[in-house]
Amino acid sequence: MDRNDMRSTTRGLHTYYNPKVGSELRMDTNTNVLGSNPAAAAYLRNLKLDLNSYPNTYSDGLRDALAGFYGLQRENFVAGNGSDEMLNTCFTTFTETGDACTVPVPSYSLYSYFVALSGSRMREAQLTDDFQLDVDAMLGRPDDRSKILIMPSPNNPTGNCFRQKDIEEILSKHSGLVILDEAYSEYAGRTMADKVDEFDNLVVLKTFSKVYALAALRVGYAVTNLKVADMLNSVKVPYSLNKISEGAAVAALGDQAFVKKSIAFVLDQRPKLAAQLKGLGFEPFPTDSNFILARAPIDHRELIAGLKRHGVLIRDFGDKPRTGNCVRMTVGTADLNKVMTDAIVAVLAEAKR
Numbered sequence: 001m002d003r004n005d006m007r008s009t010t011r012g013l014h015t016y017y018n019p020k021v022g023s024e025l026r027m028d029t030n031t032n033v034l035g036s037n038p039a040a041a042a043y044l045r046n047l048k049l050d051l052n053s054y055p056n057t058y059s060d061g062l063r064d065a066l067a068g069f070y071g072l073q074r075e076n077f078v079a080g081n082g083s084d085e086m087l088n089t090c091f092t093t094f095t096e097t098g099d100a101c102t103v104p105v106p107s108y109s110l111y112s113y114f115v116a117l118s119g120s121r122m123r124e125a126q127l128t129d130d131f132q133l134d135v136d137a138m139l140g141r142p143d144d145r146s147k148i149l150i151m152p153s154p155n156n157p158t159g160n161c162f163r164q165k166d167i168e169e170i171l172s173k174h175s176g177l178v179i180l181d182e183a184y185s186e187y188a189g190r191t192m193a194d195k196v197d198e199f200d201n202l203v204v205l206k207t208f209s210k211v212y213a214l215a216a217l218r219v220g221y222a223v224t225n226l227k228v229a230d231m232l233n234s235v236k237v238p239y240s241l242n243k244i245s246e247g248a249a250v251a252a253l254g255d256q257a258f259v260k261k262s263i264a265f266v267l268d269q270r271p272k273l274a275a276q277l278k279g280l281g282f283e284p285f286p287t288d289s290n291f292i293l294a295r296a297p298i299d300h301r302e303l304i305a306g307l308k309r310h311g312v313l314i315r316d317f318g319d320k321p322r323t324g325n326c327v328r329m330t331v332g333t334a335d336l337n338k339v340m341t342d343a344i345v346a347v348l349a350e351a352k353r
C-alpha cells in the first residue's frame with residue numbers, strides 16, 4: 001500500500017500538530033489556563049455510570065440544557081465530539097464532490113482538512129491587511145460561488161473578531177451555508193447564536209474546549225435553525241458524544257461563575273502581556289481572544305525551540321503565509337505570564353550571545 005491507494009481527495013493530508021509534551025507549560029492550545037472545569041470535575045468524581053448502555057443518540061440531555069441556556073429549542077442544536085465533528089458534519093451534509101468551500105486566510109488550519117474529507121475543494125479568500133474579511137473575496141464571483149463559506153470570529157490564529165456588518169452582509173448575499181465558528185466568542189462577549197432564526201443559512205459552532213475548560217472530553221455543538229439542525233442531525237454520527245462527556249458538559253454549562261472568572265482574568269492580563277511583548281521587541285496583533293499572535297523579534301524557530309528548552313510551549317505560525325515569523329501564545333494568569341515572559345527574556349538573551 002502507498003499513498004496512491006488513498007482516495008485522491010485525501011492523499012495530500014498529513015497528521016496534525018502532535019508535539020512531544022513532557023512537563024512543559026502549554027501555552028500553545030488556547031485552552032483555559034485555570035485548569036479543569038470545577039463543576040465538571042465534581043460531576044465526574046461523583047459519577048456512577050452504567051457502562052453497558054449507550055448514550056442518548058443525539059445528546060438530548062445536553063441539547064435540553066443548551067436550549068434553556070440560549071432560550072431556544074432542543075431541536076435547534078446538534079451536539080458532538082468537539083466542534084471539529086460539527087465542521088465535518090456541515091461539510092459532509094452540504095457539499096458534493098468538487099464543490100468549492102471558501103475559507104479565509106489566515107484562519108483555523110483544520111478547515112482544509114474537513115473540506116478534503118468531504119471531497120469538496122478549498123477556495124481561499126485572503127483577509128485584508130488588518131486581518132478583516134474581504135467580503136467580495138469571501139462571496140466570490142457570481143459565476144464561481146462556493147457551497148459553504150466558513151469564518152471563525154474571533155479568528156484563530158489572528159485573535160480578532162470580524163466586523164459584524166461584514167458577517168451580516170455575507171449571510172444575506174450568500175445563498176448557501178455560512179458557518180460562523182465561535183470557538184472563542186465568550187472572550188469577545190459577542191455571539192450570533194441569537195440570530196439563527198433571522199438568517200436561514202447560518203450555523204454557529206461552539207465548543208466546551210476553550211473557556212469551559214473541558215478540552216479533554218471533546219464536546220462541541222452547532223446552533224442553527226430547526227430545518228438545518230434536522231439535516232445536520234440526520235448526517236452526524238449517532239452516539240458520537242459519549243455519556244461521560246455529555247454529563248460533564250451539562251455540569252460545566254451550569255457553572256457560569258467559572259466562565260465569568262475565566263474571561264475576567266484574560267481581559268485583565270491580555271493588555272499587560274501585549275505591552276510586555278512590545279517592550280521585548282515583539283509586534284503583537286490586536287486580539288479579542290484568550291491568545292495573542294505576535295511577530296517575533298528573533299527567528300521564530302529559534303524562539304520556539306528556546307522556549308521549549310525553558311519548559312514553555314507556544315505555537316509557531318512563522319512559516320505560514322501572512323504570518324511570517326509570527327508565534328501565538330495563550331494569555332495566562334499573572335503567574336503563568338511571568339513564567340512565560342521570563343522564559344522569553346532568557347531566550348532573547350541567549351540569542352544575542
Ligand SMILES: Cc1ncc(COP(=O)(O)O)c(C=O)c1O
Nearest residue numbers: 082083084152156183207209220
Ligand atoms: C477556531 C477553532 N475552531 C474550532 C476548534 C476546535 O474545537 P473543538 O475542540 O471543539 O473541536 C478550535 C480549536 O483550537 C479552533 O481554534
